[in-house]
Amino acid sequence: MTAFLSVKDLFVRFSTEDGTVKAVDGLSFDLERGRTLGIVGESGSGKSVTSLSVLGLHDARSTEIRGEILLDGQELTGAPESVLEKLRGDKMAMIFQDSLTALSPYYTVGRQIAEPYRKHTGASKREARQRAVEMLEKVGIPNPSLRVDDYPHQFSGGMRQRAMIAMALVCDPELLIADEPTTALDVTVQAQILDLLKDLQQQTGSAIVLITHDLGVVANTVDELLVMYAGRAVERGSVREVLRAPQHPYTWGLLGSMPRLTSDVNEPLTPIPGTPPSLLAPPPGCPFHPRCAYTAEAGGEVCRTERPVLPPGRGAACHLSAERKRTVFNEQIKPRLG
Known part of the structure; x- marks a missing residue:
């Protein structure tokens, strides 16, 4: 089966005053539709840099990216920004680490969810607002028709995380990258969010990349596991193989x-x-x-x-x-x- 997301020999370099940071050093992996890949490792191992490379979110002025990133056969490395803009939020989306800083404090949660839906579908403001209410209800926000007009600071940490998931999924993306989606959340809310991602995947058949430093989070969530260290992949296999007989x-x-x-x-x-x-x-x-x-x-x-x-x-x-x-x-x- 042809991989939906294929990363081959990915190198990412950042130019800094102190020298060149070799953030990702020859990384390769494949991911099929309906499957979940877990990427684990300590902070600084290159997990988030890899995910941002897939979405084309690095600053081209200070970043060198080499290698192949194929999404459903389409090359993303070096693709024009106009092409990436059409894909981001529509065919691929990302749940960022910190929902409080990822969400704008100046706009309501509902407006931030509705904006990508309007951009990619051409829906009216009324239709987009109704879609935002539906998504908030889908991710378990109580009284979504009222909370849609609240600002991010009026949501708890778990609710903001759910709102970010709603924003990422509003256009039913075929690829979802969840970067530390349970960071700073209590254990109960962590379990709820992981169950939510699994349920939504079963409904849509999307491919998911789950990035975390916690092996406990991936144990019952992912299909394949990739362990990263210092920008390189050091081990991979099914989650059962890696956790039961690590090499x-x-x-x-x-x-x-x-x-x-x-x-x-x-x-x-x-x-x-x-x-x-x-x-x-x-x-x-x-x-x-x-x-x-x-x-x-x-x-x-x-x-x-x-x-x-x-x-x-x-x-x-x-x-x-x-x-x-x-x-x-x-x-x-x-x-x-x-």
Whole structure:
């Protein structure tokens, strides 16, 4: 089956006073209609930069983008702004991280939802307002016919997030990118929003990219999982494969740093040592090697000098042998995970 969204060898560079930031470094992935791809990783790993590249929202004056971004066979890299404007909000849409700053404080929530609907469908103001009310009701906003005239500051955090989802879905996009849609929300509201995205996908058959740093969020939400580190994909596979039998030391670290209900309350969490590298000067070889506890087992020097390749399909970009990965995981990592 031909992928609806196909990203191949994507490189994104930002020019700054301190030098060139290598924000995304050779990223590739495919996504089919009706499927959900989860992209996970620490802050600064390139998740949001990738999503903004798909929508063409980077400033061309300071950004260099190379590679292919195909949406239903249409090349987006280097496409004219007029073409991207027709696609954004209509065929592809995005739920941004912070709803309070993404929504304008000067306009009512209803007007902000209605605006893209009018732009892409040619609907009248009355029709667009009615569509905004319908969308607010669809995402679970109480009394939508009244709340449509409220401003963003009059909505709670969870309601603003739902309003952003309504705005992103008002034109029934075929691709939805949700960038940390549950950030700063309590657990109950997180579950409601994730269930809402799943229900809307079942109704429309859209493709969804869910970006997060929380592996717990993606466990029961996505079909495929892509783990990013320092602008690169380090592991991918089905969500079941990656969470039940991870192959990369970075993924082991992400899982090991998560609290578990079965853990002793007095048992400390196991954080990943060190900090993510500067993307102004990422380390040579495997970008994770300065923080990796298994460099010596992989040969030491090879991790510091040779970039590991992520194989197609299920796999991890790591110099450890497949047999050694299984042994380390079963003997050292799995017992800690429970």
